Every structure is written in structure tokens, then in C-alpha cells.
Amino acid sequence: MEVLHGNRLVVSLLVAISACHASQVEVVLAHHSEDLTWLSNIPKDVGIHIYTKGPEMQLELPFAQGFSSISLQRLPNIGRESHTYLNHIVKNYENLADWTVFTQAGEPSFGYKGHRSGGGHLMAGDSFANYLQPHASGSRFVYTSAVQLPSMNHVLRAAYCINDDQLEGGVVRTCPKETAHWTPWWDIGEFRRVISSKADGQHGEQVMDFYRRYINPTYLGDELIAFFPQGARFAVSRQTIQQRPKVDYERLLAVLSEDEDAHAGYYMEWLWSELFLGHRELCPLPTRHVAISHAQAMDNLVQSFPDSVARHLSAGSISGDISSGGVSGGISGGISGGISGGISGDRIAGTLEVVLDVHGELTQEIGEDVFKRAIAGSLEVPLANVVKLSVSETMHGARRLSAVMTRNCTVAYEVIVPSSMVIDGLIERANRIAVSGSVFRQVLIATDGVQQVRQISEKVPAHKSEDEIPSQTEADKNWKAWSLIAGSICWIILCLASIALLIRNRKEENKLPGDERPERKVSSKAPNEIFSQV
Numbered sequence: 459m460e461v462l463h464g465n466r467l468v469v470s471l472l473v474a475i476s477a478c479h480a481s482q483v484e485v486v487l488a489h490h491s492e493d494l495t496w497l498s499n500i501p502k503d504v505g506i507h508i509y510t511k512g513p514e515m516q517l518e519l520p521f522a523q524g525f526s527s528i529s530l531q532r533l534p535n536i537g538r539e540s541h542t543y544l545n546h547i548v549k550n551y552e553n554l555a556d557w558t559v560f561t562q563a564g565e566p567s568f569g570y571k572g573h574r575s576g577g578g579h580l581m582a583g584d585s586f587a588n589y590l591q592p593h594a595s596g597s598r599f600v601y602t603s604a605v606q607l608p609s610m611n612h613v614l615r616a617a618y619c620i621n622d623d624q625l626e627g628g629v630v631r632t633c634p635k636e637t638a639h640w641t642p643w644w645d646i647g648e649f650r651r652v653i654s655s656k657a658d659g660q661h662g663e664q665v666m667d668f669y670r671r672y673i674n675p676t677y678l679g680d681e682l683i684a685f686f687p688q689g690a691r692f693a694v695s696r697q698t699i700q701q702r703p704k705v706d707y708e709r710l711l712a713v714l715s716e717d718e719d720a721h722a723g724y725y726m727e728w729l730w731s732e733l734f735l736g737h738r739e740l741c742p743l744p745t746r747h748v749a750i751s752h753a754q755a756m757d758n759l760v761q762s763f764p765d766s767v768a769r770h771l772s773a774g775s776i777s778g779d780i781s782s783g784g785v786s787g788g789i790s791g792g793i794s795g796g797i798s799g800g801i802s803g804d805r806i807a808g809t810l811e812v813v814l815d816v817h818g819e820l821t822q823e824i825g826e827d828v829f830k831r832a833i834a835g836s837l838e839v840p841l842a843n844v845v846k847l848s849v850s851e852t853m854h855g856a857r858r859l860s861a862v863m864t865r866n867c868t869v870a871y872e873v874i875v876p877s878s879m880v881i882d883g884l885i886e887r888a889n890r891i892a893v894s895g896s897v898f899r900q901v902l903i904a905t906d907g908v909q910q911v912r913q914i915s916e917k918v919p920a921h922k923s924e925d926e927i928p929s930q931t932e933a934d935k936n937w938k939a940w941s942l943i944a945g946s947i948c949w950i951i952l953c954l955a956s957i958a959l960l961i962r963n964r965k966e967e968n969k970l971p972g973d974e975r976p977e978r979k980v981s982s983k984a985p986n987e988i989f990s991q992v
Contacts, residue, residue, distance in 0.1 A: 491883025579689030
């Protein structure tokens with residue numbers, strides 16, 4: 459069903475197709491709630507396939523009628539962008555375009571600013587138009603990251619984190635020419651546990667077992683390094699896709715269709731190149747030492763490329779300092795680093811009721827940190843965007859013969875909406891935090907001491923919050939008013955007491971004959987003794 463009102467295309471639950479013939483070049487977009495007006499810059503002879511998983515909404519597509527081929531289809535919100543890509547391949551395997559670009563639906567732009575919070579996954583100097591040009595090799599992958607499996611340690615490409623096209627000589631290549639153009643290897647920290655817990659909870663394989671089962675059954679090693687484009691944007695020819703039988707893609711699609719936030723969706727962002735091109739270690743990489751922290755890796759870039767950082771800053775591409783606090787990373791199926799920025803000014807707020815079984819002590823500070831990370835991960839926003847969070851809790855006592863305590867936590871939060879996100883979409887996501895298998899639940903389960911997440915429910919549904927200074931409560935106002943009154947009364951009493959003391963002394967002096975006047979003595983009595991005599 460397709461309904462056109464002037465330049466508006468209304469999303470329905472069925473496939474909407476404006477033209478049926480296949481194009482030589484097509485773009486497949488994994489859409490949730492992103493603005494699609496940037497598509498107007500794409501040549502009109504390019505076919506567009508939009509697969510939306512967001513809330514049912516009206517999409518503004520003023521350019522829709524200009525394209526020779528455009529389709530719109532609603533899919534269930536499962537499996538991340540990997541489910542979208544595989545759905546397209548399976549459904550169109552026999553009728554694929556000569557060249558297909560697979561991309562998330564956010565507007566392509568430089569780099570990355572954190573999980574779903576801006577940045578369009580392009581390396582410095584690259585453009586989306588380059589993906590639309592078929593290549594004789596049968597693919598276009600620009601590797602902006604690499605992951606070592608099974609440790610999940612990462613490196614990031616410097617020109618993906620610093621917006622300076624001179625950093626690699628003004629040429630966009632599949633790989634950087636020099637090892638120095640990568641960060642050192644860095645540890646993804648707790649996110650490793652989140653993914654592993656997600657795989658266990660969904661009865662799935664750990665990453666190397668998944669790799670051998672679905673990607674490369676002939677691989678015999680216990681570990682490997684996979685190069686990948688952060689953000690899962692790449693282009694491949696029909697021949698490249700059809701080198702594998704359709705059943706391979708059907709098996710992967712089935713795995714990605716089982717859960718809303720399928721563990722395989724995280725694996726696949728790392729493994730698309732491996733799936734289409736086989737295992738290749740084409741790029742020079744830093745020596746693998748003990749992995750450092752992400753902040754240290756970003757600091758290393760700042761120190762290694764000061765001229766590029768200066769050009770980045772002079773171009774106005776950053777808000778804030780470029781340092782371990784200003785160069786930040788995020789999670790997008792995999793892990794990314796970028797220059798942080800980009801907020802809309804809008805805020806959402808809500809309150810959750812969470813019941814946990816906890817072994818040992820879970821301090822207020824640790825609890826707040828855990829819930830803050832869980833909310834940021836679930837909403838796919840940077841941690842810094844969770845600007846307010848309060849946790850109050852009650853304990854229901856230990857289980858018999860057990861040190862496990864059941865804690866009922868009330869979690870109130872307020873989150874700044876990133877500029878790249880639609881507030882309604884973020885509210886819709888926040889109101890689905892409680893679903894089974896959510897990132898929120900997985901972060902809690904992965905926390906040391908948390909034995910079980912019994913219940914997550916909404917006490918106050920997520921809603922738009924007015925961006926204003928919190929008003930004083932009536933109790934605060936009353937307390938300040940009474941304090942002012944009490945202070946004024948004390949001042950009046952002090953003044954009256956001083957006047958009374960002065961009058962008494964004058965009267966005593968007037969009773970003496972002649973010019974005799976007693977020598978004045980400074981009283982050594984405390985003020986309260988003086989006031990008691992008045």
C-alpha cells in the first residue's frame with residue numbers, strides 16, 4: 459500500500475514500490491527513525507530500497523517521485539542492520555542489482571561520535587558518491603577498524619577519528635599505508651561481557667564458533683584479526699554476493715531473526731568483509747602488546763598527529779577539547795572512536811522500577827554507574843548524554859541460607875537527545891527498555907554481583923522533558939522564607955538590646971553630681987549574659 463500526499467510518502471505495513479524495474483546500482487538503507495532528506499543528493503538513476511524498523515510514522519520524502527526506482531518496506535525491529543541487509547539479499551538473490559551499497563540510514567558524514575549520536579561513518583576525505591561507483595574488484599570496503607577475535611580488542615584508523623584528509627595524503631584507500639595510522643590496540647572493557655552474556659542468553663555461539671559455523675567453516679585457527687568498516691557501510695557486486703549460495707544467507711538471516719537485539723548482529727558488523735571476500739589480512743597493523751584503554755588510545759592519536767588535530771580544530775569540527783575527554787568512543791555493533799559533539803538540546807526523562815538479586819555489597823555509587831551505563835547502552839547514546847540519574851532502593855532481605863539480597867530500585871533518568879536522533883524515536887526506544895533481552899538488562903546481568911534481573915517495569919514512561927533549571931520545591935521555598943524571617947527577627951532583637959543597654963548607661967551617668975563620670979569598662983560578659991540583663 460502506498461499513499462502519496464503531494465511530496466509525502468506515508469509508511470505502511472506493506473511493501474511500497476514506485477517503480478519495479480531493477481537499477482544497475484542500488485542502495486539498501488537500514489532505517490529506524492533517521493532523517494532521509496539527504497537522499498535527494500543521490501543520482502536519480504540509482505535504485506533506493508528503504509527498510510524501516512522504527513515506529514510507524516510519516517516519512518518526508520520530497521524527492522521520491524524523481525527516482526526511477528524506489529521501494530519502502532516495514533520490517534520487524536530485530537537483528538540490527540545485519541538483518542536488514544540479509545533480508546534484502548535473500549529476497550532478491552536472483553534479481554540483485556549489478557552493484558549494491560549497504561548502509562545505515564543516517565546521513566553520511568565524517569567519522570563517528572558515539573553510538574547512534576552523530577557522525578556518518580566516512581573516513582576523512584571520503585564521500586558517499588564513491589560507494590556508488592562500481593569497482594572492478596567487485597567490492598568497496600574502507601577499513602576503519604580491526605578487531606582481534608576472540609579477545610575483541612580493537613584498533614581504529616586515525617583518519618576516521620581526526621577529520622583531516624591530509625593525514626593519509628589526500629587519498630582514500632582500503633587500508634592505511636602505514637602502521638602508525640592506526641591507534642594502538644585497545645580493550646573494549648565491559649562491552650565484551652555484554653556481548654558474551656547476550657550470546658549465552660540467546661543460546662547462541664561465542665564469536666569464534668559463530669565464525670567457523672556461518673562465515674568460514676574451513677578456518678582452523680583459534681583466533682583471527684578481522685578488518686571492517688565501522689558503521690557497516692560497504693558496496694558489493696552481484697557476482698561477489700552470488701559467490702556464496704543463497705542458503706548461506708538464509709542460515710544467517712534465521713539466526714538474526716530470533717531476537718530483537720541479536721548477538722549475531724554485533725558479530726556481523728565485524729565480519730561482512732570476511733563473509734564476502736574471505737579471510738584476508740591486507741592492512742599493516744600495530745604490534746599486539748597488552749591492550750590499553752580506549753582513552754589512552756585516543757590520547758596516542760592526539761600526540762601522534764598534532765598537525766592534523768590542529769587542522770581538525772580549525773575547521774570547527776569539534777566542540778570541546780581534543781583530549782582523552784574530547785576524543786571519545788562509542789558502540790555501534792562494534793566499538794568506535796570519534797570526536798564527540800552534536801546534541802539537539804531536547805531531553806527525555808522517565809522512571810524505571812528494577813528488581814535485582816544481588817550477591818554482596820552494591821554501593822550507591824556503583825549502582826548509579828551501572829544504571830547510567832545500562833541506560834546509555836540501551837538508548838544508544840554516549841554516556842555523557844545521561845545528564846541526570848538517581849537511584850533509590852529498598853531491600854527485601856536475604857534468601858534463606860543465602861547471601862543474595864533482593865533489591866527494588868527506582869531509577870529516574872534524564873537524557874539529552876543527540877542532534878542526529880529524532881526525539882520521538884528515542885522516546886519509543888526508552889519505553890522498550892524493559893523488553894526481554896534488551897541491552898539494559900544485559901548490562902545489569904554482566905555486572906559483578908548481580909545474580910538475576912527479576913523485573914524491569916516503567917514507573918513513569920519516557921517523555922519529553924522541558925530543558926530548564928529545576929524549580930525549587932515548596933519545602934525549599936518555605937524553608938528559605940522562614941530562614942529570612944528568623945534572621946530579620948534576630949537582627950531586630952540585637953538592635954533593641956543594644957539601644958536598651960545604651961539608654962541604661964546614660965541614665966546612670968546622669969544621676970552622678972557635677973562632672974564626675976565613672977570610667978567606662980568594657981564588659982567581659984558574653985553577649986548572651988548581657989542580653990539577659992536587659
